[in-house]
């Protein structure tokens with residue numbers, strides 16, 4: 001088979017994670033974007049022959065979840081069970097090949113988190129204190145005055161609650177210099193560069209304070225093993241998922257084999273905590289820190305922030321229902337530069353789907369296979385592909401330029417489209433004379449599709465199978481054009 005022809009017999013370890021998503025909301029196009037990108041990278045590294053582990057999951061404890069459960073009239077556990085099932089279903093539909101889906105209510109995660117906290121407490125990294133602050137329930141975070149806009153949390157549009165409580169504190173301040181150094185030297189690499197600068201700017205101008213790591217009045221959480229009146233602050237606990245998701249039992253002396261992560265993906269909303277609390281926790285535990293944090297951007301819909309009140313939310317299942325999983329993956333990954341905000345919208349998606357998938361890949365495969373079948377041509381395509389194409393593609397992926405990597409492939413498809421149109425093999429009477437033309441096109445399609453596997457796994461597999469036969473036959477239409485009423489299943493269309 002051709003599946004492995006980008007195999008460069010690399011045998012590296014590749015541990016990749018997404019954030020664990022709050023189990024109080026349905027999968028969002030933003031969490032879908034992170035998860036699809038992680039899936040593309042994980043599949044790509046599997047094709048290279050790397051030892052890959054891809055972790056995702058749900059963040060199920062804390063005040064915010066408990067309040068959402070109460071609002072829904074459900075027990076917190078029943079509520080998160082339902083929510084987690086929604087994520088699992090969405091990722092299955094999106095063809096996400098994670099190696100583990102970690103739920104923080106998993107008893108093994110709880111036990112390991114307690115063991116780790118116990119270690120931090122007995123080694124003096126956690127101490128008893130008191131915290132007064134402005135707490136935003138939406139963010140599950142204390143806010144400084146500086147974070148607020150007109151006294152309100154800019155992300156949630158609500159005034160944070162003033163709180164004073166006895167709590168345990170984590171000695172974050174002790175790691176300020178170490179963190180700054182490690183980020184400066186790229187020992188903790190933060191990408192893109194502007195995000196690294198943003199974090200360094202913050203670390204250089206603001207004093208890193210110790211943070212509250214427990215809550216006394218939040219029952220829905222993991223109890224501190226030495227003081228059961230307190231539960232762990234959800235953010236501290238959540239970070240440990242990246243370790244417990246590998247089966248870690250909480251013992252700092254035995255890191256899992258796949259530790260540390262080669263890359264952790266997220267959007268800018270949670271960069272600061274991932275660049276401070278998270279590596280500080282690891283330093284306190286004496287464990288290696290992640291190699292790279294990659295911060296991608298947000299989607300705007302037709303120039304506006306996506307929000308329920310504007311009624312412009314694009315849900316992942318709407319995309320899948322309209323375009324199918326592979327096309328959705330393609331549309332998301334090609335929509336914008338990974339790392340920058342990007343503008344999306346139904347019109348843009350429809351146009352891109354028709355241009356690149358229906359008229360592009362789909363039509364080229366159909367034309368070529370149809371002629372091969374009609375002219376009864378027998379060919380054998382070779383594995384190994386096109387080194388130039390492979391190296392261009394690889395270098396874009398190495399820089400996380402997913403949209404560019406896809407452009408490299410589509411450029412090749414366009415060349416083949418032009419070539420076949422120029423040669424017009426359908427006009428050639430002598431069937432045998434069409435062989436070299438069709439073989440060239442078929443070989444190039446195969447070269448492209450092999451590289452496309454991480455992005456569009458089901459489509460690529462179909463075409464690879466089709467083009468692995470000596471006698472290639474015309475298959476079913478891969479991407480019916482959008483615009484035909486029968487194709488457009490989205491409500492309201």
Ligand code: MSP
Nearest residue numbers: 019020021022030031034059238239266267298299
């Ligand atoms: N539970 C925490 C993360 C803990 S990780 C130890 C959390 N959850 S979240 O559900 O709010 O997910 C945040 C992440 O979801 C973002 O960092 C990003 O990966 C993705 N996105 C959710 N909405 C998004 C957008 N509107 N745009 C882009 N991505 C966003 O924070």
